[in-house]
Amino acid sequence: MADLVTTSNFPNPDAVYVTLIDARRGLSETDAAALDARLVLILANHIGDLEVLRQAIGLARKTGKNNGAQGK
């Protein structure tokens, strides 16, 4: 079973950030959220490992300001 990679996976992290920013530039909040949702699904399928996905969700919830503790 693979573990979630949290060390940098890209030689050029800035390029990754710019690519993701470019994808949402000019989009409304709703459209950006919809894009993110599609992106999450596409990437989740590409990863193809439910355990890694669970770890990623755990990390995302733990690190946010609304850390998900009040969500369900």
Add this chain to the structure above:
Amino acid sequence: MTGGRKAIYHYGYRRSPDQDARQPVRHPVVVVGAGPVGLTAAIDLALRGVPVVLLDDANRIGEGSRGICYAKRTLEILDRLGVGSDLVRQGVTWKLGKVYLGDDLVYAFDLLPEDGHKMPAFINLQQYYLEKALVDRALEIERIDLRWSNRVSALEKRSDGVTLTVETPDGPYRLATDWVVAADGARSTIRDLLGLGFEGVTFEDKFLIADVRMAADFPTERRFWFDPPFHTGQSALMHRQPDNVWRIDLQLGPDADADAEQKPERVIPRLKKMLGERPFELEWVSIYRFNCRRLARFVHGRVIFAGDSAHQVSPFGARGANSGVQDAENLAWKLAAVLSGDAGEALLESYDLERIQGADENVGHSTRSTDFIAPHSPAERALRNAVLDLARHCDFARRMVNSGRLSVATVYDSPLTTPDEENFAGSARLGAPVPDAPVRTRAGRDGFLVEQLTGTFEILHIKQGARPQAPPGVKLTVIGEDLQDSAGLLAKRFDASPGATYLLRPDQYLCARWRTFDPDRIAAAHRRALGR
């Protein structure tokens, strides 16, 4: 939940001699509720030699329509009870499902892509026809004492049984019984009398369910739409039933006004948007909200819950009556074995275990389907819509589109099963009902394997040399002697080799198998399957 149509079958209340007895008359089994589940339980028990008193608070069936889709496994059970083939003839057979996004087909499934099974993947049939067929069958069986307009109103537990108070048009009487099968539906009186919780999820969305009579040449398929042009932003489902009746489900969202939405002046325009100018008549209309929940345990001493009284699901996946009928068949042979002394009461723990597994599977599937169809929050809806948007383009998303995963038999992870020691391929699985296959009888008649099974413990043995001797209490069928594997499919589905031996439970579930016939191993597996 109000229906429009009047009941179509009426039955008379008849006074029972039990009502004149000074002391409560004692019976081995009382089944409470003559819905599909109580009727199945009563018939199966009676065919196994157990006398049954079957009580129902109504004196009619057919008010309003509910279930329509009956799955292959249910049909096999009903066939063993003597009504399956007639129901298949009466019903509409189907196996294809199509899911549309707007106008576009995004996903299709075939529920039974292989031949060589007696029963189809599914039939559609109005639930009142199913109930009518079961009532007719019950009335043929002398061991069943079916009492209409008998409503259970109180229950008193004794150490070795239960005393029930039953209300009738002639006033109340008391009835003593060793066992109660509580098949009294989702609003179970018995569950309330025992003070049992019924916890789960309630979905806020309301659904309009209509049965419409019209001449139409729509395909005989399950068709489901997300966001169709005729019902924007919501979902719709359409199914064919016999008598030119079509079932239509329209999602209305959480804020719909149930009373207003039920009025013809509201319903008819909605349906016209879907059906066009084609003339139609409303058979029945109702507004539902759905629940997915179950009891924590189904066996409570001498009171055993089955069907909707034990678990409730949303209709997406057709898992309600289908799973209830499977509860009834799981319970019937076990209770009969306990009553005859073949097994101890401990066997009933396996009913709890196996059917809770079944319920969890059914509740899980129907909850996930309903979550998909009716998301709980705007954030959940955004993700659902993302799946739908992607479904037009990629396979992975099409496979996430969930409009209902249709009922199949649960594979039990059960202590009654003897684990494999040898390898077996094929579609037969331990803890599952045996797959069907074409066979030819000694008399040269072509038929199917499952219809040949008699509802006892049974060995299927692939002929190899002399006919072996089965242990007591187990019927032996030699393939290649008693039955011929006429299409070669039995061998394939069972991964059979000469000498291979399969032990089937009375409910046709495979509980042990070996490559050779070994009487000691068979006897041990038989004892284990009886919980001994």
